[in-house]
Amino acid sequence: MKSDNKKHESQVIYNKSNTNKSESKREAKKVIIQSVGYPFNFPLMDVHSLEISDEKLFEHYSKEQWMGCDVNKGSYLFDQKILPDYGFKVLEVSPDNSIIGENTSIILKTEENISKDIKAISTNLTLEDVIGQEKAKSKCKIVMKYLENPENFGEWAPKNILFYGVPGTGKTMLAKSLANELNVPLYLVKATSLIGDHVGDGARQIHDLFEMANKTSPSVIFIDEIDAIALHRKFQSIRGDVSEIVNALLTEMDGISNHEGVVTIAATNNPEQLDYAIRSRFEDEFEFVMPSFEERIIMIENFIETMPFEVEVSTKKLAQMSKGMSGRDIKEKLLKSALHRALYDDKEKIELKHFEEGLNSYKSKNDNSKNMFV
Template identity: 65%
Template sequence: MKFNNKTQDSQSTNNKVINVKFDSKKEAKAIVLQGIGYPFNFPLMESHNLEVSDKNLFECYAKEQWLGLEVVEGSYLFDQKIIPDYGFKVITAHPNNSIISENTSIVLISEETSSKNELEAITTDLEIKDIIGQDQAKNKCKIIMRYLESPEKFGKWAPRNILFYGVPGTGKTMLAKSLANELNVPLYLIKATTLIGDHVGEGASQIHNLFELALKTQPSVIFIDEIDAIALHRKFQYLRGDVSEVVNALLTEMDGIHENEGVVTIAATNNPEQLDYAVRSRFEDEFEFTLPNEKERIAILDKYIKTLPLTVEPTSKKLAKLTKGMSGRDLKEKILKSSLHNAISNDDDVISMEHINLALNKSKSENQSPKNMFV
């Protein structure tokens, strides 16, 4: 009895403290929890994976005891009812550092699900203006932004499924991140390769969980990178684990089995022509990402050169002429970073044309190597 009274007093005290802060803190739109266990070895609980028989019932149970509490990603909540002092880790809180309210969606996931990180919202400070070039894709993104600002106005005309395609390193992921950041909506980013599991049904389950959480936290964006890893032509899918099952789950969700109002699914690929037609046909629109022209390369180089710890001798205009056909990522990683490391390793105080030429030759050599012949 003393334990229960202490628990009750503690909970009461927490609520009083939080009530004072409530006006200055944002309400949590959604939180994702993972069962961690007890702070001490406790023989009655051998597993940390609690099985929830009714998700809505768990949500009511959680709100009843944690209503008004502040949640921060990485912090812990403790049960004070059926399994006192059992710990739950806050995997995701949207927004972070917010308050649990009656409107908060609370999702419990298993340790296996959490380890794949597919239910964690990505945070970034990227803005659309940070992306140089890709004017056509950025312009077409206006429809996504308008929709996520007012989903109820679009109805059946909503832009639900969009394909980003183009050469690697041209800003596909950056644009998705900047969209979510500017609209202040959660972005759930997952690589398609992580959906190919060791057990049948694992990847399909991840897909359904992902869309369920996105719907609960709408308006939101789902970004599936490297979708060609699972959505190759059907005749190849049987070679790669439970890929067919994952694709079927994805198609079911993209078809809008739950309507998915306020949720935009964006998939990215470097090879759109290799996608299975059943998957590609689900995208209402396709945004092409192209290699930067000379003017854009100058702007990209200027942007990155400003942040380098060493001075660059050749002008960005000269470098832009030497790097035709390179993506923004290539300019940063293969040319500037490689040149910087070479200069530092030789105890040079500036990045000279000699360092640039070494980086250029190395890049050309890598592009001509056998491993890149079929990319």
């Protein structure tokens, strides 16, 4: 009992002295910790897992005993109440080298809350559903062979691939169909979603993303609109959080951790605007081009099959009208627009004039958007 009192007293003294040293430091906004167990191995006890029944209650409990403590990324905090000397590693701090205060959010990282945020998507798409893009599909063979037998490639693995081309040409669609054909998990992330409210949020998401992909390998990570975080510095002023996200991504792409059986695919519409540090990490680049006349006919035929109204215009005529349009624009700006115009007119068939009106509206908007940059 006396020894317990002494331990408690020493903890109080530590907290007081620590608080005095830290008075000039900023309060941490967010601290992410992970349980690492005891410094020593105790038999009959799992020292590396900790089940939390109530996250808010745990946060209150932690804050009460660690109030005023210095926290740095990579440092350790020790419980002195229910599980004396049980250790927690500090994974992320925002900002770093700060103190735990009244408003600090303390989050315990567990398998459950990692998988809650990061989930593989499922799709029924196949490579045949991707019309055109034959060169890109052909180059995907190396990725498919690697994911089928990752252990055979070693250091020659195709780890990082860049998809680039005009919007709506099938970049995301090909990534989905690739993962479905191989029956492997696909983790699809928009780069814009990585920019969080606090510095460090996006970097943590990057590390968690690759950690989850490793655990479920072989797998594919698809980062869409990567230019949102990886534009060359001359095109944007780099915010602190974006810089941290880029650094975290570079660390993972460099393969400091061995991501065997994980392929990272990023997509952009403007490859020439990417920062060289990011672009140089991609071993190969797959270009996505606008569909040819014959490819547009096939696309239009496939789209029309699912339309609720009959189309009075031939697919060849529509393919001619849609010259210079991507697959997505054909569906959204030409076919869907014409369908809506037929509905406005109380028609049960989609006539040529409906397509012409939709096309004129599309061209007008495109011309206006171009004039904005003249």
